[in-house]
Amino acid sequence: MTRSAAGEVGQIRVTEARGCVTLQDGGRHGFQRFGVSVGGAMDPHAAELANRLAGNPADAVLVELEGMSRLALRCEGVSSLALAGAIVPVHLDGRPVPFWARIETNPSQAFTIGIGTDRESGRWRYLALSGGCRPAPVLGGFGTDLRAGWGGVEGRMLHSGDWITLGPVPKKSVEHAGQSGCHIWSQVSARLRPPAGTQIPVLRILPGSHWNAFPTGVRQRFLGAHYQVTPDSDRMGYRLSGPLLHPDPPLEIDSEPVTFGSIQVPSDGSPIVLMADHPTQGGYPHLAEIISMDLGVLAQCRAGTEVEFRQVDEQVALRALRAWRQGVARLQVGLGTGSGFRGEA
Amino acid sequence: MDSEVGVAEAQSLECLPLGECGLLLRWPQEPAPRLSRRIRALGEALDRKPPPGFVEWVPGLRSFAVYFDPTRFSRAAWVETLTSFWENLPENPDLPVRFFEVPVRYGGDDGPDLAEVADRARLDPEHCIALHAGIVYEVLLVGFAPGFPYLAGLPEALAVPRRTTPRLRVAAGSVAIANRLCGIYPRESPGGWSLVGRTDWICFDPGRSPPACFAIGDQVRFHPEKGSR
Structure with a gap:
């Protein structure tokens, strides 16, 4: 630990964005009675895991990428990040980083992250950054509603040149940060991830x-x-x-x-x-x-x-929901106590 | 008419599932102002005393959805709570309803379907405008798109079915009719209703509270602007 960046506000600059790249959250609730869509992440569970791994609340604002979209970001003041959803090659300062893992970074060092494409994997992927993105709220939500033209960054897909402010770095994550580069702190157990493979869903x-x-x-x-x-x-x-x-x-x-x-x-x-x-x-x-x-x-x-x-049966749906919440809670414990594995990315 | 509705209502109010985190109440009668006002009152009663895990309520034309966390308050408990709220509502709830006069440019490019509506009704377009603007509508529901009002009261002579092929693009502010309903498209969107005119009225502003101009029970009259034909 050379310095504490707790409370420091991070920011990211979009240096390349192609395709449907938007900011999303857990949805805009309470306004459907006025005709407003809930919106939010298309794969809510991948988004929640990305946020939890990055040390954020489950519904923090993160970056959602669809299909063949592509993104490059310059990040400052970030202490951890996580990727979840459809796997593609991702590079942090040129080095490959895994999905479904907590990546620790040094908040005092800027870095570049590039998210590539892959025709074979699924459809939606998420990048959560410590502190979460902090766009202006619209109707109690932060997510982008492209048809309404509000939320996220000006209600639209991200463009090259956009600046996005992050929330303050959580203190706990700063304590774990190494001198430089990135470390994998903890990985999501396969049980919580969506089933992969060639079987028909x-x-x-x-x-x-x-x-x-x-x-x-x-x-x-x-x-x-x-x-x-x-x-x-x-x-x-x-x-x-x-x-x-x-x-x-x-x-x-x-x-x-x-x-x-x-x-x-x-x-x-x-x-x-x-x-x-x-x-x-x-x-x-x-x-x-x-x-x-x-x-x-x-x-x-x-x-x-x-x-x-x-x-x-409805009981099956309820059991699945409870099992998910318990799994995520255990993941939280793992992150909190540092019981996850740690290794160079 | 209201007493008949009351009888039907007592017959069967359905409590239907909407996934494990939702519940839909559906009434057997036709959509009508009195039912809509009571549906709004049900929602407002819920806002005053929300059970644990409540997320939000959404009205329909003759239905009402509630979304919730089923691990905190069970479906059975929700059914009991909503039924009890509903049974304890006054027959004619006292709602703060407002009156709006909305200026409309009828016909021409603003209302490209007016001539067709007039043909169907065997009336001239001026007569159609007079009929459409001659009555007071009541908001049955706001929904589908942000701020879109479903208005009851369209004269039977003007009733037209939904268009068989919906338009891919309906201009924002279009005043449209379908069956016995009238609506205003708050923003450009696809749509299957017949377009009779257009207004500059702002139906929705995310910066306002509440963001929708109209609420269930509000009264609306259309006012033909000069140059309408």
Whole structure:
């Protein structure tokens, strides 16, 4: 320890940004009654882990990158950072750094971080920096709403030349900082990470508010088939192609609240899963709801990926939610006591 | 009409799941001002006494969603709480409703569907404007897009179904109709309603509190600006 940077405010300068790179947080809650989308990270669990690893609150503001986007940042006053989500090559001052790990840096030294692309990995990745990004709040939230044009940096994707202020460096993380370079302090256990591999993702669902309007045979078709994520999927919704689904008799819906994970079926019969930037009201039959723990699994599916659905009991959804929270709490303990492994990156 | 609605309401209020962190109440009757006002009052009652783990409430046209942390207050407890709130609401809650007069430029480029609406109604466009601007609407719901008001009261002669092919781009401020509802698009967006006019009225300002101009129960009248046709 040569100096304490606790309380010092960091900042980052964007030196390159291509594609959909935005600031996101845990969402804008309490304004859906005025028609305002919740928004927030598309893979909420990857975002939460990135934040926890970086020593931030779960819903701190971080950088979200989609698919083939690319980013380079010049960082100052950063004591730790973490990457989570779809893995791509990332370099810190030219040296490769891993995902799903806490990277300790010296807050008194500036460094450059470059995030590359990879066609093969998932769709959304997150960079959390100690202290969290501190854009101006809009309606109680900090995340970028591209359609509304607010939140994050001027309601838009990051551009080269943007400056972003960070919150004060947490004192605890400064104590661990080495003289120079970066160290891996702790890694997320594989149990908390989303399942990787070539298996078809299975998304667990609960019946939606119009589940009973779909005949049993239609529901069985939905649960027995593979659906493919189509290219016209975005932060608002993922469209799926597969067996067509129709309620019987046809339903006219009076606008009704919908949420992240709601599976709606428009009159053409192809289901749409509403994602983070969904409108607050839906006008189509609501077939099912993806359990909150599986939202990130779907979010990470690129166009062309096949998924299948499995109906579960509400208790299963609650157990999954509790298990996640306990896992994250244990991770916190690991970070707090320094019980994680430490090694040169 | 209100007494009939009351009977239907007693028959079945559905409590439906909206994922493990949400609950949807759905009433069996048609959307109507009285129901919407009571839905708003339900939300305001919840704001005054929120159970632990409450996140937010969202009204629908004849529904009401609440989002919550199910590990802090169970679904069963939520159903009981909401039902009890609902049953204890006055029949006609006292809401601070306001009256707005909204200037509109009808027809032409501002309301490209006015002629078609007039054709369907077998009226001339001037008559349609007079009908549209001749009554007081009531806000049933604000939602879909930030500040978008769903207005009840459209005269039956002007009722048109949603357009079969939605427009990819509807100009901000467009005054639009569909079925028996009227709405104002607060910002440029896709939309399937028929466009009869346009206003400069600001429906939403994120810097204001509350950010939406209109609230459920507010009264709105449209005022044709000079040059409308």
